[in-house]
Amino acid sequence: MTDPxxxxxxxxxxxxxxxxxxxxDAQAFxxxxxxxxxxxxxxxxxxxxxxxxAEDLTQEAFLQLYRxxxxxxxxxxxxxxxxxxxxxxxLMHLRKKSLPVVSLEETTQVGEEDTPKKDFGAEDLALxxxxxxxxxxxxxxxxxxxxxxxxxxxDVEGYEHNEIATIVGCxxxxxxxxxxxxxxxxxxxxxxxxxxxxxxx
Amino acid sequence: MTCVELQESLIENxxxxxxxxxxxxxxxxxxxxxxADLLVIACAAGELRAAHEPGPHVWNSIETSLRREGIIxxxxxxxxxxxxxxxxxxxxxxxxxxxxxxxxxxxxxxPHAPPPGVVTGGVTxxxxxxxxxxASVAGLNDNDLLAEVAEQAPALQAQYTENLRNVNDYIRxxxxxxxxxxxxxxxxxxxxxxxxxxxxxFEMALDRSLP
Amino acid sequence: MGGRLIxxxxxxxxLAVTMTSGIAAAETHKELRFxxxxxxxxxxxxxxxxxxxxxxxxxxxxxxxxxxxxKVEVDNNFAGNRVDLQSHLLAGADAQSGRxxxxxxxxxxxxxxxxxxxxTLRAERIHGDVTLEGAAAMVELRDISGAHVHxxxxxxxxxxxxxxxxxxxxxxxxxxxxxxxxxxxxVQVISTSGxxxxxxxxxDHGEYRLTSHSGNIEAIVPDSTSxxxxxxxxxxxxxxxxxxxxxxxxxxxVKEGSAFWGTMGRAAVSSTVVLRSFNGKIHLRKxxxx
Numbered sequence: 001m002t003d004p005x006x007x008x009x010x011x012x013x014x015x016x017x018x019x020x021x022x023x024x025d026a027q028a029f030x031x032x033x034x035x036x037x038x039x040x041x042x043x044x045x046x047x048x049x050x051x052x053x054a055e056d057l058t059q060e061a062f063l064q065l066y067r068x069x070x071x072x073x074x075x076x077x078x079x080x081x082x083x084x085x086x087x088x089x090x091l092m093h094l095r096k097k098s099l100p101v102v103s104l105e106e107t108t109q110v111g112e113e114d115t116p117k118k119d120f121g122a123e124d125l126a127l128x129x130x131x132x133x134x135x136x137x138x139x140x141x142x143x144x145x146x147x148x149x150x151x152x153x154x155d156v157e158g159y160e161h162n163e164i165a166t167i168v169g170c171x172x173x174x175x176x177x178x179x180x181x182x183x184x185x186x187x188x189x190x191x192x193x194x195x196x197x198x199x200x201x
Numbered sequence: 202m203t204c205v206e207l208q209e210s211l212i213e214n215x216x217x218x219x220x221x222x223x224x225x226x227x228x229x230x231x232x233x234x235x236x237a238d239l240l241v242i243a244c245a246a247g248e249l250r251a252a253h254e255p256g257p258h259v260w261n262s263i264e265t266s267l268r269r270e271g272i273i274x275x276x277x278x279x280x281x282x283x284x285x286x287x288x289x290x291x292x293x294x295x296x297x298x299x300x301x302x303x304x305x306x307x308x309x310x311x312p313h314a315p316p317p318g319v320v321t322g323g324v325t326x327x328x329x330x331x332x333x334x335x336a337s338v339a340g341l342n343d344n345d346l347l348a349e350v351a352e353q354a355p356a357l358q359a360q361y362t363e364n365l366r367n368v369n370d371y372i373r374x375x376x377x378x379x380x381x382x383x384x385x386x387x388x389x390x391x392x393x394x395x396x397x398x399x400x401x402x403f404e405m406a407l408d409r410s411l412p
Numbered sequence: 413m414g415g416r417l418i419x420x421x422x423x424x425x426x427l428a429v430t431m432t433s434g435i436a437a438a439e440t441h442k443e444l445r446f447x448x449x450x451x452x453x454x455x456x457x458x459x460x461x462x463x464x465x466x467x468x469x470x471x472x473x474x475x476x477x478x479x480x481x482x483k484v485e486v487d488n489n490f491a492g493n494r495v496d497l498q499s500h501l502l503a504g505a506d507a508q509s510g511r512x513x514x515x516x517x518x519x520x521x522x523x524x525x526x527x528x529x530x531x532t533l534r535a536e537r538i539h540g541d542v543t544l545e546g547a548a549a550m551v552e553l554r555d556i557s558g559a560h561v562h563x564x565x566x567x568x569x570x571x572x573x574x575x576x577x578x579x580x581x582x583x584x585x586x587x588x589x590x591x592x593x594x595x596x597x598x599v600q601v602i603s604t605s606g607x608x609x610x611x612x613x614x615x616d617h618g619e620y621r622l623t624s625h626s627g628n629i630e631a632i633v634p635d636s637t638s639x640x641x642x643x644x645x646x647x648x649x650x651x652x653x654x655x656x657x658x659x660x661x662x663x664x665x666v667k668e669g670s671a672f673w674g675t676m677g678r679a680a681v682s683s684t685v686v687l688r689s690f691n692g693k694i695h696l697r698k699x700x701x702x
Contacts, residue, residue: 026264026273033260038251045253050492051453058255062263066272131245133252134487134498140249141491155246180212183239190242256453256523256541257560257579354529356507357547360567364585367605371625374690378646387644387664391688394602394623401564401583405547 014078021069033062036079040086046152047090049141057093061086083157087167094145131190139189147182154179207232215239343369346406353406364402371395440482444475444497446490451540453494454518455525459501461511462531465524467538468517475516481509567606577616588627595683603627607692611699614639614683626691634699638677643687643694645670652696672696 014035020028040061044054065082072081140148149168153159154175159167161175168175202210202225210222217226217236226233267273343365350361375392382388446452448471456463461480468474473495477486483505489496499512507530518524523540526533528549535542536554544551547566553575560579563570567586578596582589586605595615600622601608607627613634614620620639622629633639633654640659643650649669656674658666666673675682687694 024273026267029267029273030260030264033263037259038254041255041259042249042251042253045492045494046249048492051494052451052492054492055255055259059259059262059266063266066263066267067270131241132487132498132500133245133248134489134496134500136242136245137249137252137496138489138491140246141489151246152249155243156249158247158250176212180215183215183242186242187235187238253455254525254543257543257562258541261560261579357529357566360548360586364566364604367586367626371604371690374625374646378690385664387688391623391690395604395625398583398585398602398604402566402585405545405564405566 015074018069018072018074018078021066022072029066032078036082037062039079040082043083043086043152043157044090046137046140046156047094047149049148053093057086057089061089064089084167087153087157091149091168094149135190135193136186139186139193142189143182143185147178147185150175150178151182151186155183204229204232208235211236211239215243346403350406361402361406368395368399368402371398438481440479442475442477442479442486444473444477444486444488446473446475446495447471448473448490448495448519448522449493450519451493451521451523452519453523453525453540454497454516455494455527456497456514456516457527458497458499458512458514458531459510459529460507460531461499461513461528463514463516463526463528463533465516465518465526465535465538467520467536469519471519473516473518473522475514478513480511481505483509484512486512613637614641614685616683618683620683620685621688622686623688624692625689627689628692628695629687629689630695630697631685631687632697632699633676636677638682639685640675640682641685641687641696642673643671643696645689645692645694647691648689648693650694654696654698 014032017028017031021032037058041054041058044057044061045051048054048057061082065085072078140151143151150164153164153167154161161172161179164170164175165172170178202221204225207217207222207225207229210219211217214222217223222236226236264273346365347358347362350358372392372395375388375395378385378388379392450471452471452473454465454473475486475488475495475497477497479486483502485500485502487498487500497514499510501510511531513531518538520538521540522538523542524535524538525543526535526545528546530546530548532550532552533544533546534552534554535544535556537556539557539559541560541562542553542556543562544553545564546568549565549568551563551565551568551570552573553561553563553571554573556572556574556578557576558578559575561572561575561581563572563582563584565584565587567584569587570582570584570589571592572580572582572590572594573592575591575594576596578594578599580591580594580596580599582591582601582603584601584603584606586603588607588609589601589603590609590611591599591601592611594610594612595618597616597618599618599620601624603624605626606624608622608624608629610620610622610629610631610633614631614637622631628648629643641652641656642659643652644664650671652672652674654676656672656676659673659675664671664673687696
């Protein structure tokens with residue numbers, strides 16, 4: 001998320017919409033919403049795994065943004081601003097629900113339970129080339145909330161570890177460690193799913 | 202490097218690209234499989250971005266709140282109908298521009314860019330200053346669209362070509378009307394509609410959910 | 413995105429499907445059930461084949477899928493009161509072998525998002541929001557109330573019947589759009605070259621806007637209709653068979669044969685109707701009494 005210094009071709013067009021929105025133009029607000037709604041909603045959905053909550057949070061994120069739009073000066077990309085704000089809205093929500101946004105353990109060591117078992121004799125369940133969106137989505141939904149937050153922010157949304165550390169209030173090492181564990185957990189979930197499927201057929 | 206050490210090292214270097222990691226991965230198919238799987242997971246994660254759309258009522262609620270709070274100004278009430286007040290200004294272009302911005306969504310969801318230099322017979326019947334150019338400003342042009350369709354769904358190419366030609370005619374006519382009557386809100390709206398149609402065409406062509 | 417593991421090109425290579433094609437088996441049936449809470453959401457992404465949605469009692473989503481071969485699978489996900497179904501095409505699948513036909517029962521308050529390329533999308537007796545998107549898919553919606561209805565098609569025909577109090581938006585490139593008994597606060601159709609037919613009374617104090625670049629627009633309304641109607645075609649003909657009270661102040665020049673603007677019925681309780689075309693004909697006619 002750190003490279004949007006590079007202006008995209010649509011930025012000038014978006015800047016026009018932002019100016020119109022600052023004047024209270026309904027269609028400009030809607031056009032901005034239409035452009036960004038999928039990304040914001042998907043972020044909220046991935047982090048909460050709940051459609052109703054995700055829609056409420058999407059609404060809240062856009063409302064907060066539009067209330068502050070008069071202060072937007074364009075130094076940063078509008079989308080960066082919006083997505084950061086959306087992440088904060090979701091994290092605030094998770095904290096209110098007392099769900100961990102990140103695991104408390106700070107170690108960067110791989111725990112014993114995370115060490116993959118040596119199963120050379122097992123059927124080859126390599127994932128390469130065969131994950132589809134729904135399978136992955138389901139697996140992400142099954143992640144513990146702490147792992148899910150880091151995975152969504154890094155691998156789905158593209159935030160860097162230093163940014164994640166700032167956003168969620170953890171160390172960079174913890175972010176890296178959580179991400180690794182999240183991916184390992186996802187691998188297990190996906191392989192388990194594949195194994196079940198293979199047994200059924 | 203042992204298997205455990207390799208896996209610990211992935212926390213810092215997740216692509217397995219350091220010399221020590223490479224050496225281990227060369228000799229250990231188990232860890233090589235693990236790293237490949239983690240790469241696949243990380244790559245596939247991008248598919249979850251912008252994968253879902255909120256229900257239409259979400260915007261409705263946002264708009265209601267914005268009006269109640271006075272953030273949307275009363276004079277700017279959204280209407281499907283042409284307003285009889287207000288005059289045309291440069292900012293009016295922001296609205297058709299919004300439709301072009303929508304086209305950029307296609308870039309985000311497009312699985313990969315079409316091969317460079319692929320030309321499938323452009324259908325832009327208007328001069329370069331028209332819609333095709335504006336689409337290319339957003340990073341795409343009509344030939345990109347047709348190349349993508351040719352690659353992903355060749356059976357639909359004729360439909361897309363014809364629709365593209367029609368929608369470009371629509372944009373051309375709407376622009377002509379607007380140029381002739383710059384204060385005509387009807388013409389303004391028509392141009393918006395035309396761009397919206399073109400945006401939809403791009404979205405459909407580039408949406409991976411369709412074959 | 414410097415933090416990404418590897419670049420997109422490598423991703424594509426890693427993700428390339430390498431399955432070899434097999435011999436397609438005969439069609440199979442699959443049934444799925446999901447116990448949902450009120451106001452659930454259902455999304456179906458079915459490249460080839462139809463999707464039919466009907467209401468059921470109880471908080472359950474029942475999916476009956478007919479898969480035409482073993483070159484397609486039905487993936488599902490249920491999380492957060494949202495059911496996602498995806499027809500997963502395997503290597504070598506085409507329009508025939510990749511076809512899945514769904515018949516799905518849902519609680520009436522379920523929100524729907526249906527995508528197909530070529531199969532019919534059909535929903536009836538629902539009052540959750542409905543979003544339908546297809547390329548050549550035929551779209552049929554019937555008996556919908558109080559919902560946001562969004563339809564997008566490339567060239568598939570769209571028929572909406574008895575959609576009450578709806579926020580209806582239809583975008584069609586070249587498919588014909590038929591609205592029969594459709595009313596609500598917002599009813600909007602935009603088409604590039606498809607025709608638009610409206611049969612109904614423009615009720616509900618709504619804003620109706622029917623626009624086509626080159627398709628014809630026909631609105632057939634009963635005597636009891638109260639509406640402020642303006643019609644304008646740049647190059648096509650414009651006719652009205654209904655006596656209208658002409659408007660004194662208009663935002664465009666009303667030229668005989670190419671535009672009209674007037675009020676029918678009781679203006680005080682009327683809806684507003686805008687009919688626009690560049691090349692198509694526009695015809696406002698009275699529904700004959702039976």
